[in-house]
Amino acid sequence: MSRIRDWLGQKGFNRAKMDWLFFRRIASKWLMIPYLSKEQRRAIVSTGDPIRYGTVFLALEEISRSPIPGSFAECGVYKGAMSKFLHGMLPDRQLFLFDTFRGFDSRDSDTHSDARFRDTSVERVLRYIGDKSNIQIRKGYFPESAAGLEAERFSLVMIDFDKYEPTLAALQFFYPRVSPGGFIFVHDYSSPESDWACSRALNAFLSGKPEKPVLVPDAWGSALFRKL
């Protein structure tokens, strides 16, 4: 198996694509939500990280059913894979998309030799999402790009900035603005990347607060908590 993976790696398959190739048949059978429609199941399983997307799907259902009031925010958009999923599942909610749309910013630590995520643009993301209603692009350096949203309320916040400073800044900005029962996801919590940047930021932020993180066994180790 590892030789096949090495060979696929040389052919340009990343980890998510390989997981999709090897595990989609199994995942699409046992994926934990028995009442899903065929379209919903496909939307979750075809992402390459069905545990992550399945968990987000359940959170969206809970937001819709309760209902929990407030907009959605995605911090770290890149090409818009998660943005399209969020908007496709609940298109009536306002969705704010925060990104430089040209990769990491040198003001954040551990970024000078990290050239990932530059190959995107606002136009590309909007084209990929398709329906632009209720989408608000916030292009620029976070937290500066949140200026003017102080009165907004949120029901779900996806934080996927990868680096310590913007992850902590996003927690500080959104936490007081999330409705009771609302969800905050932090991607890469269980990832050692940038000296465990995301877990350091979330642990520092939640210290002394009543909420505790729940760890998700998805591809990059997300964590989530619900606002009390």
Ligand SMILES: C[S@@+](CC[C@H](N)C(=O)[O-])C[C@H]1O[C@@H](n2cnc3c(N)ncnc32)[C@H](O)[C@@H]1O
């Ligand atoms: C891992 S990617 C996001 C992937 C996306 N959430 C997905 O699921 O497909 C991280 C993104 O965060 C953005 N980013 C990192 N630090 C930022 C900051 N301080 N301000 C704005 N965007 C930032 C990068 O430009 C990059 O596109």
